[in-house]
Amino acid sequence: MEAPDEQLMLAYRDGNAGAFETLYLRHRGRLFRFVLRSVKSRATAEELFQEIWMRVIEARERYTPQARFTTWLYTIAHRRMVDHWRRGGLSLVELDEHDPPGDSPDPARQMEAREALARFAQALQALPVVQREAFLLHEEAGLSIAEIAAATGSNAEAAKSRLRYAVAKLKAAVEDD
């Protein structure tokens, strides 16, 4: 049975570097995608991603498992992102070339799927920052409404409302296909 995140973080706080490595490997992908889809470029995302983990390391002495580790981690991430946006870093997510899954040999269908994915990415980019953040926290990080509210310093009603608007807009983009 895997050790819970909170236990690993406490172990790291007490000097166990291996516990941090386990924790990091468990969360690195999701956190990276959360950041990547919130900012302008991959380079910026990598810089922010590193800074967020540095803050986790610096804050280890103050860590107490009052909430899920994930909520704590994304609270730190949210604050770092807000700093970034306030400095003028707010922009659209840079679109990469997305290769849709599937092994359809039909070039026309592949093109169609690629266009559909591009529309979805554009719809995600076009979301207001708070709605996109709520969506990413829910979809990518797996946070509940209450946890989104805690991580973003808002209330549950606001978090729920933002998430619903985001999902509704993205759903409209999907259904346009």
Add this chain to the structure above:
Amino acid sequence: MTDERDPKVSQRYRELGREEPPGELDAGILAASRRAAETRLAPLVPPTGRRRWYFPVAAAAIITLAVAVTVHMERSQPDAEDIAPPPPAAPPVPAAPELRKEAPAAPAPLPQPADAMQERRADVQPESRARADEPSQPQAVPRESGAPARLLGQVAKAESPEAALDRIAELRRQGKHDEADKALAEFRRRYPDYRIAAEMLKKVERP
């Protein structure tokens, strides 16, 4: 957990890809975490988190305690009233003169009067000295003989009508008729409805 996901939206989101941070970034972060874990054991790490509050909180507690003790000690200092002679109705006791001599020294350690209560107390102190004045202690009388009528009026506020009459009678007996007249006039102004007994009236009125 309330799931607000929409299956189609979730699926499309997954199709965007599963980007990962580059390996060198992983290595850098993990190296930093190991360095931090090692430095944690360094003896000169400054207190962080909750512990950083200990020192200012402890200092504040000590200061508060010191101030409280000082105030308490000042308030518990014996003042002139505490060691003054018994109430005016009580007969003078032989110890009164000694106490009276000590009384002027008593106010020295007292804090400056800051409120009405303390002002009133300061006014009463001379009266308590006058009350303790016995015929055998004429040296203290000039203090009272020089007191203005205002003082007598204030004295009258603090003593009963009977005590005031006794004091006026004493003034008559000492031949201080002007003072006795003023005190009697003040007495009548203050207690217009008080009926002075015939025997006392003889003592307090000018013969």
